[in-house]
Amino acid sequence: MKRINVLIVDDDEGDRKLIRRLLSKSNFDATVYEACCTEESFALNLPEIDAIFLDYLMPGETGLGHLKTYKSNWPRAAIFFMTGQGDEDLAKTSIKFGATDYITKHAINERAIRRMMRNGLAQVEAQWRIDEQRRDLATFSEVLVHDFKAPIRAAAYLAEQIEEDITSGDMAAAIDALRLLRVSATQMQDMIQSLADHVRLDRDVTLSEATASDLCQRALLALAHEIAVSRARVETDFSQTDAPFLCHPPQLVQVLQNLVANAIKYCGDKDPDIRISARFDDGGKLAFEVVDKGMGVPKDQLDRIFEPFKRGPGTRELSGTGLGLATCRKIISRHGGTIWCNSEQGQGATFGFLIPAASTDPCTHAET
Structure with missing residues (x-):
């Protein structure tokens, strides 16, 4: 079961302890964070949150008034609204404002927590995929209309x-x-x-074992022609990553292929010089890096280059759709990882991504 992060926001310490205890007994591998009010919860330096238990009435405020902020901060979180009194109108209002489920505090027990978590996480994941498909359709139509x-x-x-x-x-x-x-x-x-x-990344999510070296070799084979024509020099280092791990190999090959192809394309006025490496970090995650000595990326563009249709300045004359890096980010996100770029214009670029090297399904946001 995938470890999940849960946030409990309630001014009653006893209620927080109860929910924490019930979560531990409900077969969820959860890391639990607590806050006595909304202000305290927003001030915490939290990772991605999967579930939020939010009290309705707290001193000087209501959780209902902050639902939109919680949805904005943690859009993939299931939000369970809690109140000391049963109120059907309040339940309807909380769902309307974005809550996933509603429960009165006297009804909170182990069975209820298990049901809410199981159904709520599945519901939020399904909604996220629907919303993502809508965004993809918008992307598709934008390309057809414009590009x-x-x-x-x-x-x-x-x-x-x-x-x-x-x-x-x-x-x-x-x-x-x-x-x-x-x-x-x-x-x-x-x-x-x-x-x-x-x-179409959702259509095939079958996992299989692979090594970092194998993934890289497959990507370089697909780019054999481009490497030869550009006279690219490609150096690899996988000495620290002999162990196989579960992933979706074709998609990770696609990521490496895109990153290497970009390094070739944006080499500037010299032959491409590329270094690909991977290592397992202290947390057991697999870290890849693709380093080049090409045109680089301006600092003010680093946060935008992974967005669809975003291309760096001075690249208009080069072929491309502006979807390559957006697709890379999408694939790495599906594997439960992160992708980034460190660069200065004219000084080359380092593209890296970090993915869990675990046996759980990376294409499922939460398992129950």
Whole structure:
């Protein structure tokens, strides 16, 4: 069972202890955080929270008034609203404002906690996936409406040009226009493929064992042509990562392939020089790094380059859809990890990601 993080916000210490005790008896591997009021809970330096038990009435405030803030701070958390008195209107209002479930304090027991946690976590995860699919559909429509206009116009123009050239007997011009038409078709094909990769990550989540070295070799094999043409120098170091771990290999290969391809693409005016390494950290997580000596990323762009359609300044003339790094972030998030970039413009870049090297399903946010 995946370890989860639970936050209890209640001014009654006895109620907090009760919920903590019931959680420990309910077969949930939970790390529990406590706060006596909303202000204290927001001041805590907390990790990602999976479940929140929120008291309705506290001195000088109500938990209901802060539901939106809790949803904003921890959007993937199930929020269980608690009150000392049963009130159907309050229950409806709390659900309307974003609570996952509602319970009166006299009804809190081990069975109720187990049911709420099991159903609530599953409900929030299902809703998160629905919302993510909606965002993906919005991404899809944005690409179709915006990014496809230019290559479609180019293809239509080139088709007319070919027709005119053939009619006039200028076969050399027709052949040249046909070559450009193929380039435009390839651009649209690449755009569709990158979009499909970004949207369809949920369809295959079968886990299998792999090693860091094997994942890297598969990525480099897929990029053999690009590496040869660019005369890239690729150095690898997996001396500290011999042990296999459970993951979804095709998706992690895709991440490495994207990162190495970017290092080749954004090498600047010199041959690409790339170093790929991996190691297990003290917490048992697997850390990958892809280091290059290319164009680098401006500091003010580091937080944005993993967003869909965001590309660095000075890269307009280079091919790409702006979805590669967004897809990488999505894959690493599905594996329960994080991805980042450290760089300075003109000084190369280091892309790293950290994933749990465990046997639990990384594509499920919470197991019950």
